[in-house]
Amino acid sequence: MANQEQRLSTKHLLGIKELTIHDIELILETAKNFKDVINRPIKKVPSLRDITIANIFFENSTRTKLSFELAEKRLSADTINFAASSSSVSKGETLIDTVNNILAMKVDMVVMRHPYAGAGVFLSKHIKAQIINAGDGAHEHPTQALLDAFSIREKFGEVAGKKIAIIGDVLHSRVALSNILCLKKLGAEVLVCGPTTLIPKYIGALGVKVEHDLLKALNWCDVANMLRIQLERQETKFFPSLREYSMNYGLNKQILDSIDKEIIVMHPGPINRGVEITSDVADSKQSIILNQVENGVAVRMAVLYLLANQSS
């Protein structure tokens, strides 16, 4: 059993980069207990009943937003939601002003998604509340990486030594960076696969393998994490057409059956069905996409619970 003195090394969750291996282990261990809680008939515990959390989303989100909100409610925290599109941001209010106004209403924690990389780090230097990064531009999405690691561990028992291929639009993906950092820290082997234009030039510096052939990547890995093609972030053409991309890098039943072992398929969502992954694969037995979503609530509860301890 973990001893009572354990705590995170950080006050905020800005990215996986700032977390130690011990932090990651602590979050994943705690998440196990919360997974147990959310599978009970009554899924709520009173731990955070004296805490108020603001969910500030400057970018669209379905899963992450709902998942955080549910995690907060399951912990009995009070929550307020804020979407940039329907707020005074459109009247020209700055980020710090917006957040400080929200904090003036006595908010303890801020869960923020923002289209610019480093927005969370910036905010953490200027305001007193605790910040949880729910995705900042193409930089990091730490809770997604943690829930992916949790899901892999749940499936295989451990992450260390496992081979994980991250396939698709690595260049624009915050999930990819956080996943690489998290999986490497936990001792997994990581490979990225995609067309040359969608793989960052110096990604090898993170200690990952690079592969441009989907079949080779699939034959190598135990887990294939398929990334969404982020058309909204692509200002220029990175490949000739979606159809061509899907022919070369789309995961379909045929290619999955052609490899001689059973691999696990993951996807952070939202899925572009028929582009990076076909429906029959996404809904197959090998896919743990919906398990990822379930684990997301447990992992976020663990993050909120552990961070709330840091502020006391």
Added chain:
Amino acid sequence: MQTLKLLDGSKFQITIQRLCHQLIENHNDFSESVILGIQPRGIYLANRILAQLKLIFPKSNIKNGILDVTFFRDDFRRKEGILFPSSTQIDFIIEGKKVILIDDVLWTGRTIRSAMDALQAFGRPDKVELLTLVDRRYSRHVPIEANYIGIKVDTINSQKVKVSWKETDGEDQVILISGV
């Protein structure tokens, strides 16, 4: 630091046996009762009680589980260090059952208060009882008393009561530690 042995050896065993017989008086064959050990140290006592009951009723199958109260405690964020959760294992519904909560030491009563909150997630029990090996009298923060008590001791706040178990500590004993 001074230590005083309150219970050990055969007396320890006799106390456990007595607690079992007191339970049997109220619960007959335990068909409508469940035994829940409270994490972390109550589970050793619960296991010992269950093993003893098994000797008395060899064919019985008493429902039992372990309950972790961490998320229901009232001192969250009021203490140094994290309240780290342990696991809860209750794979049945306690609706309409007689629940026997088991913990090694009853002191302020706050753990038991949290346990009663935690129980709500598993249904509405018919009755909740408390069994404890050591009752530190006159030190309650909440109005909670045990139904079955191994020994009663009078202590002051600075003293510590430690229950050791053969399984984990090598010896069955209850000791009172002063001047910690």
